[in-house]
Amino acid sequence: MKTPNIGLFGFGCVGQGLYDVLNHSLNDIGQIKKICVKNKDKKRPLPLDRFTFDKDEILNEPEIDTVVELIDDFEEAYRIVRTALENGKNVVTANKKMLAHHLPELQDLSVRKNVSFLYEASACGSIPIIRLLEEYYDNEPLQYIGGIFNGTTNYILTKTSLQGLSYEQALKEAQEKGFAESNPENDVEGWDALFKTVILSYHALGTVIDFRATPRLGITTLSPKETEFAKQRGYRIRLLAYAGAHSEKSYISFVLPVFVDAHSPLFDTNFEFNGVVTEGRFTSRQFLKGKGAGGHPTGSAVLSDLSALRYGYKYEFKKKKFSNWEESPNYLLHVYIRTGSGSDFADAYLTEKDEFIQDRQNKIYLGWITYENLKKLVPVLKKEKGFLALIGEPWNWEKKDNEKWFNLKRIKELQLI
Numbered sequence: 229m230k231t232p233n234i235g236l237f238g239f240g241c242v243g244q245g246l247y248d249v250l251n252h253s254l255n256d257i258g259q260i261k262k263i264c265v266k267n268k269d270k271k272r273p274l275p276l277d278r279f280t281f282d283k284d285e286i287l288n289e290p291e292i293d294t295v296v297e298l299i300d301d302f303e304e305a306y307r308i309v310r311t312a313l314e315n316g317k318n319v320v321t322a323n324k325k326m327l328a329h330h331l332p333e334l335q336d337l338s339v340r341k342n343v344s345f346l347y348e349a350s351a352c353g354s355i356p357i358i359r360l361l362e363e364y365y366d367n368e369p370l371q372y373i374g375g376i377f378n379g380t381t382n383y384i385l386t387k388t389s390l391q392g393l394s395y396e397q398a399l400k401e402a403q404e405k406g407f408a409e410s411n412p413e414n415d416v417e418g419w420d421a422l423f424k425t426v427i428l429s430y431h432a433l434g435t436v437i438d439f440r441a442t443p444r445l446g447i448t449t450l451s452p453k454e455t456e457f458a459k460q461r462g463y464r465i466r467l468l469a470y471a472g473a474h475s476e477k478s479y480i481s482f483v484l485p486v487f488v489d490a491h492s493p494l495f496d497t498n499f500e501f502n503g504v505v506t507e508g509r510f511t512s513r514q515f516l517k518g519k520g521a522g523g524h525p526t527g528s529a530v531l532s533d534l535s536a537l538r539y540g541y542k543y544e545f546k547k548k549k550f551s552n553w554e555e556s557p558n559y560l561l562h563v564y565i566r567t568g569s570g571s572d573f574a575d576a577y578l579t580e581k582d583e584f585i586q587d588r589q590n591k592i593y594l595g596w597i598t599y600e601n602l603k604k605l606v607p608v609l610k611k612e613k614g615f616l617a618l619i620g621e622p623w624n625w626e627k628k629d630n631e632k633w634f635n636l637k638r639i640k641e642l643q644l645i
């Protein structure tokens with residue numbers, strides 16, 4: 229077993245978290261030889277000789293065999309990671325935006341160079357979901373992966389609804405605690421959760437979803453109307469990320485607000501906790517919950533990757549051969565749509581309408597919408613400052629047209645149709 233010699237890029241919340249967890253780890257997991265940072269004037273908790281401002285001091289240093297990339301700028305992160313892999317170094321990264329843009333290419337490069345390329349910390353913080361998908365579910369077809377993948381929005385939603393904080397106060401706290409991205413728009417507009425969905429669906433389903441074409445709505449246009457609706461019907465509001473297969477060749481994916489009821493495991497997934505739900509053909513439904521943001525929980529995921537490097541661990545992407553899926557345009561989703569009282573465009577997008585509520589300011593529609601129409605409606609709603617949320621999670625919907633892929637297969641196997 230070889231203990232890595234580490235070159236660390238970035239010494240922010242996660243970098244310092246890693247430094248702490250390495251110092252308190254049960255075994256010798258590796259030595260940080262150099263830390264590369266950008267800002268020369270910033271006061272830091274370690275002596276100056278631990279730092280460099282020149283990335284080549286790490287990338288071209290033969291003694292350093294492992295690069296840990298924990299910086300904010302995703303384009304610079306890509307250049308660092310690519311060069312490190314090209315130079316034959318193992319790489320551990322937490323940069324979900326960079327991975328969502330470049331994952332297959334960087335994975336191919338790591339295979340060509342025969343080095344490890346690990347990124348457990350990029351999705352859902354302390355929940356060891358990527359390793360689980362790779363090692364435990366490696367041979368089992370999965371129907372979907374979904375849940376709460378962003379700590380900041382969940383913190384805001386919990387603090388505002390359970391403790392009465394304003395949106396601004398809750399966001400400020402999430403920033404102070406180091407949960408939020410340096411540009412928190414990435415959190416509250418749903419981008420961060422979407423980038424994590426790209427990473428997790430690659431490992432869970434084998435497919436690289438196109439995040440630019442994925443329906444995405446954050447929590448910025450949530451209004452007191454939704455809080456009132458949730459209270460009246462016993463719901464809580466969460467931001468749901470999801471990628472799921474609906475036939476052997478088709479899938480849907482999205483990041484959207486959702487009303488969940490008390491039976492949902494996401495109902496009591498509060499504050500910066502994340503929750504992942506997945507369903508295997510043999511295991512059936514499973515739920516994992518843990519801290520999804522913060523220096524120490526995320527640092528612990530990096531530590532676990534470094535520990536795995538000591539015995540040469542690499543992801544194998546066993547699901548990759550099931551790629552090339554297409555979107556499922558006719559899949560039906562159960563939705564709540566709010567528009568201004570003067571707008572009447574939303575109705576036309578629905579396949580079925582269950583309820584209509586109107587007051588002086590708002591029109592609210594409850595009903596079923598096809599995935600194809602959802603994709604068209606979300607940008608219109610954004611422009612009109614309207615709102616949309618799912619009613620319950622897809623794994624709970626009972627809609628005949630949305631027959632579950634596993635059930636259909638099972639029925640065919642049993643020769644019932």
Ligand code: HSE
Nearest residue numbers: 378379380407409521
């Ligand atoms: N901003 C992210 C979150 C950090 O709130 O979940 C962890 O990826």
